[in-house]
Amino acid sequence: MTGFYHPEFLFALIAIPVLVYYYWYHEKHSRRRALEFSKLSFVKAAGKAQTSDGKHSKVSYFTPKKTVFILFLLAFIFLIIGLAGPHIPLETEKEGVNVVLAMDVSGSMQATDYKPNRLEVAKKSALLLVNSLGEKDYAGIVVFDSGASSAAYLSPDKEKTGRKLMAITKRDGNTAIGDGLALATDMADSIPGKRKVVILLSDGENNAGSITPAEAVTFAKERDIQVFTIGLGSDEPVLYDYDPFGNPLYANLDEGNLKFIAEETGGEYFRSVDEETLQEIYAGLNQEIVREAEETDVSRIFYYLGVIALLAGMLLAFGRRQVIP
Structure with missing residues (x-):
């Protein structure tokens, strides 16, 4: 004021x-x-x-x-x-925003209902967000399947972050949403003095990891981190692979957990059903990030x-x- x-x-x-x-x-x-x-x-x-x-x-x-x-x-x-x-x-935030992309790279992201597959489309769409961030914004990437790891540390160099984003490869694990959110929260909080935002994308159920989504939400709320979640998947379960015994594996979207995470942290949940909607979501997310006036x-x-x-x-x-x- x-x-x-x-x-x-x-x-x-x-x-x-x-x-x-x-x-x-x-x-x-x-x-x-x-x-x-x-x-x-x-x-x-x-x-x-x-x-x-x-x-x-x-x-x-x-x-x-x-x-x-x-x-x-x-x-x-x-x-x-x-x-x-x-x-x-003023309209722009003085210190910028820490934006961390938490991306599901589990086996179900190889489903081909998005062409050529979900992971490749997710990477290209997320690049739209990275490229739209402001000069003072920092961007980082966390990937998760059965566990979570850093793919790109927070940096003001969005071009470098974009290259690391496009270099992400597939994995065959399950989906540890809690672990992914916890690590993304830790990364977003690593540079003080900035507003902190996590963009979490997943196409599956939380069925792995050592941290539950509820525990990760508590962790995020304690650090005042806003989390936007994106649920990726078609209207019907999609076959993406078979287990060693020949049983079919389907990608089942866990919307309940994603909605819970967004609501509890002051973010918003978005549902993507195809490549076009996913690109629209990522392209508009920069406008959804609340930037405190300088x-x-x-x-x-x-x-x-x-x-x-x-x-x-x-x-x-x-x-x-x-x-x-």
Whole structure:
């Protein structure tokens, strides 16, 4: 919000009515003394201020002397406001955002309902988000299947992060959503002073790992990390492989856990059913990230205005056409 870093300086503005009263009192008594020592004919002529056609001439309210006083008063006001340290919020966040992509690379991500497969489409779509991040934003990547590991540490170099994203390869494990979220939370919290966001994508059920999704959510909430979740999968279970005994393996999306994670951490859950919707989700996520406004000091503007008003008043008062003898 708009405010002041040093509001105590604003108490000096109390002097304004005192200065105005002093000026009015001084001018009133100056005019009275002038009338007392002036000739009666001069007083009458000044009082009537008639023009040659018999009409009264218009007397300007803002006399040169009064204009000088107003300029000096404005200079005083601007300088006091500048000393108070005014600041306003801007649209962009000063320190940027830590954004960590937590990506499911389990065996089900090899399903071919997304062409050529889910993992490749997920990588290309996530690259849209990485490339859309701001200059002060940091990006990192965590991958998870039966466990979790770092694929790219937090870095402001989005091009490097993008290359590491596209280099991610398939794995054959199960799906440890809790482990993936916990490691992503730890990475997002590794660089202080920034807002922290995790984008978690999964196409399966949480059926592996040592940390439950609920435990990972608690971990994220303690560190004030916002988590957006993306559920990837077709409307029906998709066959992606067979186990060693020849039994079919299907990718079953666990929407309940993904919705729970997003709701508890102040994020949002998105459902992707094909390549187009997944790209739209990632392309729009940068707009969903809440960026706190930067408090920018604008006291310099008031200093400039104060100096301009002061110089203008001095020029009018003591310049070639000075009004103060």
